[in-house]
Amino acid sequence: MHPEDISTQPESQPNDLCFLQFTSGSTGDAKGVMITHGGLIHNVKLMRRRYKNTTNTVLVSWFPQYHDIGLIGGLFSTLVAGGTAILFSPLTFIKNPLLWLQTMSEYRATHSVGPNFAFELVLRRLESYKDKTYGYDLSSMTFLMIAAEPVRQKTVKRFLDLTRPFNLSPKVMAPGYGLAENCVFVSCAFGEGSPILVDWQGRVCCGYASQNDPDVDIRIVDPETGKEHEEHGKKGEIWISSPSAGIGYWGKEELSQSTFENSLHYCPGKKFTRTGDLGRILDNKLFITxxxxxxxxxAGRNIYSADVEKTVENSSDLLRPGCCAVIGVPEDILSAKGISVPENSDQLGLVVIAEVRDGKPVDKEVMEQIQTRVAEEHGVPVASIRLIKPRTMSKTTSGKIRRFDCLKQFTDGTLSLVTDSGASKRSLLRSFTTGTCREGKTPRPNFISCPLSQNAKINNQDITEFLKKLVSEQTGVKIEKISSKESLVSYGIDSIGVVRAAQKLSDFLGVPVGVVDIFTATCIADLASFSENLLAKCQPQPVIAPSFATELETDPTRLNLKQNLDRWIITPVLCF
Structure with a gap:
């Protein structure tokens, strides 16, 4: 577009559509939320106030910019305050979770955010090297949000315990709640000097609710009648009224009307958004249930998946936290699999799908523990338990369990089941290229490009078969059922698995293959062709592959007011 054309464009108005923001799709198909300029501006200003952002803010974030927390909650809110943002790739974080803490320490960060699973990854790395002394200093931190998925009390407590030597104050923790339908931010438990609070069921407070708050009015409503609960602390659907709210779902008028155009009897003139989330308010504190x-x-009981999942995870140390799905499966599907359900079960059976930790044995005792704990705490029997291999649970990009996908995989029989104590060990993937060495460093060999005559021994078919074997080892799917017309990601391989796949393929070929090449390949055949072409361009000179060294491998992108040779500097241009 020519400059003269830009000057003739009408100025955007608050109610004009700014962009479409797609929901994560954790409970159904992703939907495009229509976010207006006014809604975006309001949400960013609200976060600036709640986060207490200033020109002295230094944000450290590994969230991708196509994620609402990464773009709006992180980058925009920092730019508007005139602060500085240190950014690095989520794949870099997955490879070395402690890089997150190291970057906070090195750049004297004040703000950061991560989902519950990210804190768990950091905890596992810290617990794996308890004897190691880290020189991290997190005393500069003033705001550390944990959001984007259910916040677990156990995670927060362990994180605070293990980071106490790094001078991280418990007061900086900010459990939060938000959703794409409200731009991103709704609330967070931060700024009132209160300790992290939990209810009698161990749920963490994720914000403060004040009726008639002009920024975010939060109400608890009976989802069946659409009437606000008057009883204190009663569980119901969370409805919110806020200038940040979207104006509907793109191309879905009926669903938009039922989601964004709701009213309450005692709130004339206000529009409320139905969140689909359940919660309660106790003493003006919001708890997500x-x-x-x-x-x-x-069997006539209302069972919430999140409640039972927490029970299952706590039933055995052999299960991976945050990697459990509890689903209701129709009786006809269970019967077809030879699974019976009690007559009073409302023609539905409770099925537990849970990941087993790497290298941990699996026996009947684990099954019995799950059955017993669920029956004791929730009063319902479990129809079936499926223990699956690590990192094979279907999740969204933000780490939420895709329960619909889990139901489909259970129905189709495509779950990556752990069949015996040795099934969870990955002989193909567990090598010197995975981050398991002491001292937090993993040596990678220098990849020496082979002469063309030697590389020619590896052809397209060899690469295709290797990739199929890689997928089979990681997911448990039989090689003969793996199609070269499908991508690695389509078989349920998550970000961590893709990183490891890139490393193993690099070792196999003798030349480095980037993680982005795995992600962008349309299918296994496409990746095999790319790899074959990569070999054809091979030159007989050493190529150094990336390592898991704890030092910063490259300076993260830095946003400030000037430009250095090795960093891109972006000047704040959003004037709200």
Whole structure:
């Protein structure tokens, strides 16, 4: 567009559409939320006030910029305050979770954010090297949000315990709640000097609710009648009224009307957004309890998936935290698999799908523990338990469990089941290229490009078969059932698995293959062709592959007011 054309464009108005923001799709198909300029500006200003951002703010973030927290909650809110943002790739974080803490320490960060699973990754790395002394200093931190998925009390407590030597104050922790339908931010438990609070069920407070708050008015409503609960602390659907709210779903008028155009009797003139989230308010403190679509009615009881999942995870140390799905499966599907359900079960059976930790044995005792704990705490039987291999649970890009996908995989019989104590060990993937060495460093060999005559021994078919074997080892799917027309990601391989796949393929070929090449390949055949072409361009000179060294491998992108040779500097241009 020519400059003269830009000058003739009408100025954007607050109610004009700014962009489409797609939901994560954790409970159904992703939907495009229509975010207006006014809604975006309001949400960013609200976060600036709640986060207490200033020109002295130094944000450290590994969230991708296509994620609402990374773009709006991180970058925009920091730019508007005139602060500085230190950014690095989520794949870099997955490879070395402690790089997150190291970057906070090195750049004297004040603000950062991560989902519950990210804190768990950091904890696992810290617990794996308890004897190692780290020189991190997190005393500069003033705001550390944990959001984007259910916040677990156990995670927060362990994180604070293990980071105490790094001078991290418990007062900086900010459990939060938000959703794409409200731009991103709704609330967070931060700024009132209160300790992290939990209710009698161990749920963490994720914000403060004040009726008639002009920024975010939060109400608890009976989802069936649409009437606000008057009883203090009663569980119901969370409804919110805020200038940040989207104006509907793109191309879905009926759904937009039922989601964004709701009213309450005692709030004339206000529009409320139905969040689909369940929660309660106690003493003006908001607690998230689950999702409406996660409600399962078994034997006349209302069972919430999140509640049972927490029970299952706590039943055995052999299960991976945050990697459990509890789903309701129709009786006809269970019967077809030879699984019976009680007559009073409302024609629905409770099925538990849980990941087993790497290298941990699996026996009947684990099954019995799950059955017993669920029956004791929730009063319902478990129809079936499926223990699956590590990192094979279907999740969204933000780490939420895709329960619909889990139901489909259970129905189709495509879950990556752990069949015996040795099944969870990955002989193909567990090598010197995975981050398991002491001292937090993993040596990688120098990849020496082979002469063309030697590389020619590896052809397209060899690469295709290797990739199929790689997928089979990681997911448990039989090689003969793996199609070269499908991508690695389509078989449920998550970000961590893709990183490891790139490393193993690099070792196999003798030349480095980037993680982005795995992600962008349309299918296994496409990746094999790319790899074959890469070999054809091979030159007989050493190529150094990336390592898991704890030192910063490259300076993260830095946003400030000037430009250095090795960093891109972006000047704040959003004037709200």
């Amino acid at each position: 689950g999702r409406i679509k996660d409600l399962i009615i078994v």
